[in-house]
Amino acid sequence: MVYDLLVIGGGPAGLAAACAAWESGLKHILLVERDRELGGILNQCIHNGFGLHHFHEELTGPEYAGRFIEQLSKTGVEVRTDTMVLALTPEREVHMMGAKTGYRVERAKSVILAMGCRERTRGAIGIPGTRPAGIFTAGAAQRYVNMEGFLPGRRVVILGSGDIGLIMARRMTLEGAKVLACVEVMPHPGGLNRNIVQCLNDYEIPLYLSHTVTDIRGRDRVEQVVVSKVDEHRNPIPGTEMVFDCDTLLLSVGLIPENELTRMAGIEMDRRTNGAVVYENLETSIPGVFTCGNVAHVHDLVDYVTAESEEAGRAAARYVLEGGAKGGPVLEVKTGENVSYTVPQHIRPQNVENRCNVFFRVREAGQESEILVESEGTPIARFARDHVAPGEMECIALPKVLLDKAAGSLTVSVRAKGGTAQ
Amino acid sequence: MKELICIVCPRGCHLHVDDENGYAVSGNSCPRGAAYGKTELINPTRTVTSTVRCENGLYPRCPVKTDRAVPKALLREAARALDGITVKAPIKLGQVILEDVCGSGASFIATRAMPAKAPA
Structure with missing residues (x-):
């Protein structure tokens, strides 16, 4: 049988x-998940704060996942858990290995890549020092504490102030560990302000901005972590060392979209997002293959993942039921001043129904900013923002009428209000 | 005048609360922010999320939350109140795990359905 749609990944x-x-009308859908149950990372995110946009109420991670698992169980979507996808071919053949089903090759008219992301590790950031036990990514520690029932350590230093690190500072504290410090190399926190307040300030955990870990000491187990202040080029300043006696170092130093299958299929990638290059409907460079969620670009909020993924689901249904994208001009979306990436990277105006959402991040934080969209030097849209920050994904909706008038490329830039474009 | 960062949603508004004039809140973007600013100064509260030991379940821990916010001063005590408790799977979503946590009137409830472990 050829499935209408094969979805790789059973997270949000x-x-x-x-x-x-x-x-949207597809009837033969297969969803493949490598874990033993659906829900992905939400199952270990037991804290609340999810769902304010999508459900208009505050839910914990398992509750948010539970709602979608419930919804899915009312459809005829076939689910295979304990099944690892090993390869995707450009002809949309998916090779998989399942605990119960063995090695299978399934074919599908459309494929959605929803593999999510994984954490950067010590190796990726090159911290000097010995290599003892007691160094974990924050997400690994989260799984140990919240699902497996192990406390990874008693005296903890956290490197990185991303949301997972902040959440784990609170979590380890509530489970009886002492969190000595949260250390961030940048001059501003990586995570949301609300998490600084309710995860660090509530428990009087110090946050050291413009600091980093410069040594790890200990033979079998972490015994000490050395933290130094950094200069404006993020180089450690000699003489500023602080030594923490601890048995555990948690790393919350960034996420990497998990795109091995995408690359294997020969899909065009974007070095800025570490995800696939996509069109307005989240379609990749292979027609009928779509991508969404954290494998496409890392999101701040699961609610945004949900919205984007529903869009991908509808787009896959249109592809199967109505045929591929219409031909015509393709606008390249370029990153201008203070913009680090955009999703989508290409827009086909003839395929846009009413408007096209463009997601992006700024490089530098700023107040009273203006988002400017130009087509070949001609401004076509402006949007005002009270503040912008690299940790907060921005979204602008470009109406079809504007896209139809544009030609060649679109450039998105962000600058202070009243300033001039460079 | 007190300055706070609102924790009601990910937006993180910078609030100014006039604690000498009836806790009037400015800088908020929604009514929930105004309510938070006032409560945070008079009687700060938080929802507590944690886990409880679970026997015979798909996982050895079951996630729980308080069904309403509890006073901030009780956060650690509330989490410790779960230490001696062991529940047995299967657990239903929303099942009450512990009533009247530390005299707050709030209950810890399960935040997922925990199926029983598949027989070996």
């Missing part, structure tokens, strides 16, 4: 994409 992205594709 895959769940929302499969549900939306089903509602």
Whole structure:
């Protein structure tokens, strides 16, 4: 049998994409998940704060996942858990190995890549020092504490102030560990302000901005971590060392989209997002293959993952039921001043129904800013923002009428209000 | 005048609360922010999320939360109140795990359904 749609990954992205594709009329859908159950990383994110946009109420991670798992169970979507996808071919053949089903090759008219992301590790950031036990990524520690029932350590230093690190500072504290410090190399926190307040300040955990870990000491287990202040070029300043006696170092130093399958299929990648290059409907360079969620670009909020993934699900249904994208001009979306990436990277105006959402991040934080969209030097849209920050994904909606008038390329830039474009 | 960062949603508004004039809040973007600014100065509260030991479940821990916010001063005590408790799977979503946590009137409830472990 050839499936209408094969979804790779059963986290929030895959769940929302499969549900939306089903509602849009696809009847033969297979969802493949390598873990033993659906829900992905939400199952270990037991804290609350999810769902304010999508459900208009505050849910914990397992509750948010549970709603979609429930919704999916009411559809005819076929689910295979304990199944690892090993390869994707450009002809949309998916090779997989399942605990119960063995090695299978399934074919599909459309594929949605929803594999999510993984954490950067010590190796990726090159911290000097010995190599003892007691160094974990924050997400690994989260899984140990919240699902497996192990406390990874008693005296903890956290490197990186991303949201997972902040959440784990609170979590380890509530489970009886002493969190000595949260250390951030940048002059501003990586995570949301609310998490600085409710995870660090509530528990009087110090945050050291413009600091980093410069040595790890200990033979079998972490015994000490050395933290130094850094200059404006992020180079450690000699003489500023602080020594923490601790048994554990947690790393919350960034996420990497998990795109091995995407690359294997020969799909065009974007070095800025570490995800696939996509069109306005989240379609990749291979027609009928779509991507959404954290494998496409790392999101701040699961609610945004859900919205994007529903869009991908609907787009896959359109592809199967109505045929591929219409031909015509393709606008390249370019990053201008103070913009680090955009999703999508290409827009086909003839395929846009009413408007096209463009997601992006700024490089530098700023107040009273203006987002400017130009087509070959001619301004076509402006949007005001009270503040912008690298940790907060921005979204602008470009109306079809403007896209139809544009030609060649679009450039998105962000600058102070009243300033001039460079 | 007190300055706070609102924690009601990810937006993180910078609030100014006039604690000498009826806790009037400015800088908020929604009514929930105004309510938070006032409560945070008079009687700060938080929802507590944690886990409880679970026997015979798909996982050895089951996630829980308080069904309403509890006073901030009780955060650690509330989490410790779960230490001696062991529940047995299967657990239903929303099942009450511990009533009247530390005299707050709030209950810890399960935040997922925890199926029983598949027989070996």
